[in-house]
Amino acid sequence: MKARSKMLAVAILSVAGAAMASDGQSDWLRKVGEKERVRVNPLAGDDSAVAAGAQVFGQHCASCHGAEADGKGRRPSLRTARVHDASDGELQWLLRNGSLGHGMPAWSGLPEVQRWQLVRYLHSLPLAEGK
Amino acid sequence: MRMMAIALFLLAWGACEAQEVPYFVTYSHHMEEPGSLEIESKTATGRPVGDNRFFGNSVELEYGTTAWWTSEVYFDFTGTKGDSTVFGGFRLENRVRPLWREHWINPVLYAEFEDINGANKSVLEVVGHDGGSDFAGPIAEATQEKKREVELKLILSSDAKGWNFSENLIFEKNLTNSPWEFGYALAASRPLRLRASTGRCMFCADKFALGAELYGGLGDRHTPGLHDTSHYAGPVIGWQLPSNMRVSFEQGFGLNDYSLDHIVRVGVAYEVGQVFHRREDRR
Numbered sequence: 001m002k003a004r005s006k007m008l009a010v011a012i013l014s015v016a017g018a019a020m021a022s023d024g025q026s027d028w029l030r031k032v033g034e035k036e037r038v039r040v041n042p043l044a045g046d047d048s049a050v051a052a053g054a055q056v057f058g059q060h061c062a063s064c065h066g067a068e069a070d071g072k073g074r075r076p077s078l079r080t081a082r083v084h085d086a087s088d089g090e091l092q093w094l095l096r097n098g099s100l101g102h103g104m105p106a107w108s109g110l111p112e113v114q115r116w117q118l119v120r121y122l123h124s125l126p127l128a129e130g131k
Numbered sequence: 132m133r134m135m136a137i138a139l140f141l142l143a144w145g146a147c148e149a150q151e152v153p154y155f156v157t158y159s160h161h162m163e164e165p166g167s168l169e170i171e172s173k174t175a176t177g178r179p180v181g182d183n184r185f186f187g188n189s190v191e192l193e194y195g196t197t198a199w200w201t202s203e204v205y206f207d208f209t210g211t212k213g214d215s216t217v218f219g220g221f222r223l224e225n226r227v228r229p230l231w232r233e234h235w236i237n238p239v240l241y242a243e244f245e246d247i248n249g250a251n252k253s254v255l256e257v258v259g260h261d262g263g264s265d266f267a268g269p270i271a272e273a274t275q276e277k278k279r280e281v282e283l284k285l286i287l288s289s290d291a292k293g294w295n296f297s298e299n300l301i302f303e304k305n306l307t308n309s310p311w312e313f314g315y316a317l318a319a320s321r322p323l324r325l326r327a328s329t330g331r332c333m334f335c336a337d338k339f340a341l342g343a344e345l346y347g348g349l350g351d352r353h354t355p356g357l358h359d360t361s362h363y364a365g366p367v368i369g370w371q372l373p374s375n376m377r378v379s380f381e382q383g384f385g386l387n388d389y390s391l392d393h394i395v396r397v398g399v400a401y402e403v404g405q406v407f408h409r410r411e412d413r414r
């Protein structure tokens with residue numbers, strides 16, 4: 001009986017651990033509502049937005065994600081298919097809300113137009129090899 | 132020389148700019164980025180009626196423990212013209228965001244322990260029946276008064292259309308047999324331009340934020356209210372320098388006879404990014 005309880009506890013912990021692990025990196029994508037997900041970047045046709053977004057990235061994001069956005073230590077690279085394939089609205093949502101449980105701060109203090117500039121910059125980044 | 136070496140080391144370390152609002156008393160819901168350390172010097176100066184000008188300085192070390200939890204320690208120094216300069220005590224504080232998504236109003240819970248003395252003139256908040264007369268008198272006499280206090284704040288804050296609106300309710304208790312004292316702080320600010328510049332620049336409008344701050348006491352548990360306490364209001368301006376430094380300025384005007392006529396504040400901040408991840412950063 002005791003052994004069965006232990007096995008049950010281990011099973012529950014394993015499932016919880018696996019759930020938490022899968023909850024990590026891409027968890028935020030599941031939280032984005034449909035209305036937010038389909039938002040289109042109003043700066044989509046503005047080429048200067050990429051350069052401005054690069055400035056915003058250098059000021060606020062590079063210390064964690066690296067000057068080339070290729071990650072730093074445990075902080076993830078942004079030159080990945082996940083970021084590349086995310087919609088404008090999904091990235092805007094992530095920047096505004098952050099993922100506080102996983103170390104990504106909310107950037108709601110940045111004006112929305114600067115977050116859109118950042119989204120343009122992130123989508124302009126080339127994918128890293130094997131990502 | 133040693134201080135200069137430390138400063139140069141920090142400047143060379145690698146820094147980032149936080150999304151700071153230019154307030155001195157009011158807190159917003161924006162937390163320090165996890166792993167980042169902000170070092171800020173805040174100076175307040177004023178002149179009580181019939182006494183010399185005072186200076187209160189706080190050196191603040193703010194660290195992003197996690198994305199939802201910020202910890203701070205303050206060291207306060209106080210001086211009066213024609214008198215002496217003394218250590219005014221220290222403060223330890225923690226702020227946590229209980230809700231992990233952005234809402235129309237975002238609450239933050241704040242708890243602080245203060246071990247300061249009566250000479251402390253940092254004016255980081257106004258509570259109870261704080262008044263202009265608290266800033267007068269000889270420093271040596273004021274330092275005899277020990278204040279060990281806990282302070283709780285309910286911080287509410289919103290971002291809308293480039294504006295930040297923040298409201299704080301303050302609850303302070305001297306750990307001796309004193310009643311709870313109350314205070315408030317309200318502030319709003321906005322960058323001069325919302326779009327970021329396409330190149331590095333020092334004087335671009337998006338580097339400046341303008342706003343206003345209003346704060347004061349709300350009496351204590353026995354005599355609550357807006358009377359017999361100080362109230363101040365004034366404009367604030369913040370300037371984000373390209374070298375990862377930030378400068379802020381506030382001219383506060385006393386709103387009643389209980390207040391000082393003016394409190395002028397200057398803040399200089401520097402942010403060090405990922406302070407404990409240096410080795411991995413240099414891989």
